[in-house]
Amino acid sequence: xxxxxxxxxxxxxxxxxxxxxxxxxxxxxxxxxxxxxxxxxxxxxxxxxxxxxxxxxxxxxxxxxxxxxxxxxxxxxxxxxxxxxxxxxxxxxxxxxxxxxxxxxxxxxxxxxxxxxxxxxxxxxxxxxxxxxxxxxxxxxxxxxxxxxxxxxxxxxxxxxxxxxxxxxxxxxxxxxxxxxxxxxxxxxxxxxxxxxxxxxxxxxxxxxxxxxxxxxxxxxxxxxxxxxxxxxxxxxxxxxxxxxxxxxxxxxxxxxxxxxxxxxxxxxxxxxxxxxxxxxxxxxxxxxxxxxxxxxxxx
Numbered sequence: 001x002x003x004x005x006x007x008x009x010x011x012x013x014x015x016x017x018x019x020x021x022x023x024x025x026x027x028x029x030x031x032x033x034x035x036x037x038x039x040x041x042x043x044x045x046x047x048x049x050x051x052x053x054x055x056x057x058x059x060x061x062x063x064x065x066x067x068x069x070x071x072x073x074x075x076x077x078x079x080x081x082x083x084x085x086x087x088x089x090x091x092x093x094x095x096x097x098x099x100x101x102x103x104x105x106x107x108x109x110x111x112x113x114x115x116x117x118x119x120x121x122x123x124x125x126x127x128x129x130x131x132x133x134x135x136x137x138x139x140x141x142x143x144x145x146x147x148x149x150x151x152x153x154x155x156x157x158x159x160x161x162x163x164x165x166x167x168x169x170x171x172x173x174x175x176x177x178x179x180x181x182x183x184x185x186x187x188x189x190x191x192x193x194x195x196x197x198x199x200x201x202x203x204x205x206x207x208x209x210x211x212x213x214x215x216x217x218x219x220x221x222x223x224x225x226x227x228x229x230x231x232x233x234x235x236x237x238x239x240x241x242x243x244x245x246x247x248x249x250x251x252x253x254x255x256x257x258x259x260x261x262x263x264x265x266x267x268x269x270x271x272x273x274x275x276x277x278x279x280x281x282x283x284x285x286x287x288x289x290x291x292x293x294x295x296x297x298x299x300x
Contacts, residue, residue: 003151005158008115016285020292022121024084024184024211025274050074084183085127085143088114089175090157091189091217093134093166098190099280100221109280110188110217111157116288117186118153122146130156131178133171134164140178166193172201182209188278191216195263202271212273216264220281223257 050066053073066074090110099105104112118128122145129143130153139160141153168189175185185205191198191214205212261277268275276291 003155005151005154008112008154008157009119010112010116010284013112013116013285013288014119016289017116017120017292018123020120020289021124021296022086022117022126022184022292023296025295050076085129085179085181086117086121086184086186087129087131087143087175087179088117088153089131089133089171089185089187089189090114091134091166091168091187091191092132092138092160092162093164093192094162095166095190095192096162096217098219098222100219103219103280105162106190106217106219106280107162109278109284110215112284113188113215113217113278113288114157114186115154116284118150120292122150128153131171131175132156132160133166133168134162135167135170137171137174143179143183167197168193169197169199169201172198173204176201176204176208176210179208179210182211184211184213186213186215188215188217190218190222191264195260195267198264199267199271202267202273206271206273212268212271214264214268214273214275215278216261216275217278217280220279223279224254 050063053062053075061076063074063076066072092107096107096110097105099108103109114130118130121128125145127143127145128150130139130141131137132139139156141149141156143149166189168187168191172185172187179185202212202214265275274295278287
């Protein structure tokens with residue numbers, strides 16, 4: 001029986017992107033942009049996990065220390081060291097709960113996106129990991145190229161509900177310090193934070209030569225503000241509830257949203273990070289297919 005968290009590997013989304021690749025534009029350790037990568041050229045191995053011994057296993061990989069502690073036989077499993085490592089940084093702050101109509105919440109959309117990207121990265125013999133955050137980074141799955149790691153990422157996302165405020169700058173700084181060698185960092189967030197914090201975090205990643213992609217997830221109602229009657233807006237992340245006539249606010253609101261998006265683009269450009277707006281009303285497979293095809297210069 002499939003686990004509940006496996007729903008994030010949506011066959012329809014994966015079918016849309018299966019022929020595409022996640023490529024690094026910068027030179028990262030073990031990988032140069034544009035080269036055809038082979039997982040068998042100059043690889044090394046690293047420990048991945050233990051599993052119980054079964055008759056026929058190679059006795060060279062028995063872990064005698066584990067046997068001494070548990071009186072059971074365990075085999076050490078290893079995996080090939082991949083060409084590049086990607087960390088998917090997913091926002092789990094309270095504002096990610098928002099959804100309108102039949103659209104998924106920003107958090108659910110982000111979870112499906114993170115799962116799809118992780119699957120695609122591992123499929124191309126590279127390593128994917130996960131960082132979940134709100135005010136701080138609270139869940140960390142180190143990058144690896146194994147199904148065990150992918151399932152752990154899905155389970156970790158599934159168990160977390162959005163809560164608390166956002167502090168993206170501190171989190172990206174933490175991610176930069178945790179990721180030893182240069183690789184890829186994918187940020188999935190509504191970015192509802194002071195842009196100075198985002199700028200600071202992206203600068204730390206840029207200083208360590210990471211290739212960064214910022215996916216700005218927004219609900220269509222947040223972008224278009226088509227409310228047309230007296231509406232009670234519920235405050236999130238410490239803001240109070242408001243009862244207002246949205247028609248009187250629409251022009252000023254849209255100006256502010258457009259200004260914010262333009263500033264985010266500018267901050268990303270200066271940090272040499274990719275920026276991609278993701279609307280939750282857009283089918284995820286279509287949106288990812290279009291972005292990845294454009295990034296790699298291939299036809300969708």
